[in-house]
Amino acid sequence: MESHPVAKAVRQRRTVYRFRPGPLPDGLIEEMLEMASHAPNHKHTQPWRFVVVRGQAIARLADLRVELQRQRAAKDGKPVGDLAAIRAEVEDAAAVVYVLQAVVEDEKRRQEDYASCMMAAYALQLVAWEREVGVRWNTGQLTRKEAVRSFLGCRDGEEITCCLLLGHPEEIPPDWKRRPLQEITRYIE
């Protein structure tokens, strides 16, 4: 199976949590975004919008992440934690790609559009993996706060679905154990 490139990438891809600093090859982000836009998409609504944070804006996003951490700690009355490590999570990334969803009223369409945005994010992650670029998927502080929306210049009707931190892998985490197929599959014949 793993002589087939798609299967190989699907099987071997890991979320990368630590990056070596350094720029990505020119044009690679655009190539990955183009591939992401080939994700399956019911009714061809193309709900995804991408915002790429890179260059000097990475340091500004890292500042914002640290500020959000301070605010959260103050609100919860908890220690602020290791701010240098929190900053490095963002600052070591070569780029951060935000996947936004252009939301519509219709609930079913909204759900299907969200699924397409997630598939676009996954496609990007797989293509990145194949090019030895690591991706950390994030749906935490970096995606939930109004201050982040303003930083990104989100427009009315755009919701942040996730952000993908991209960079040169410092370390590839080990694989994790999946439930056996027979436990999660039923056949009707």
Ligand SMILES: Cc1cc2nc3c(=O)[nH]c(=O)nc-3n(C[C@H](O)[C@H](O)[C@H](O)COP(=O)(O)O)c2cc1C
């Ligand atoms: C929808 C979604 C949201 C995620 N959010 C986060 C997150 O906020 N922070 C994080 O560290 N990882 C996040 N991840 C990464 C998962 O934790 C990761 O995929 C999981 O640990 C399995 O590891 P693997 O990707 O190497 O198979 C997210 C993944 C998905 C699919």
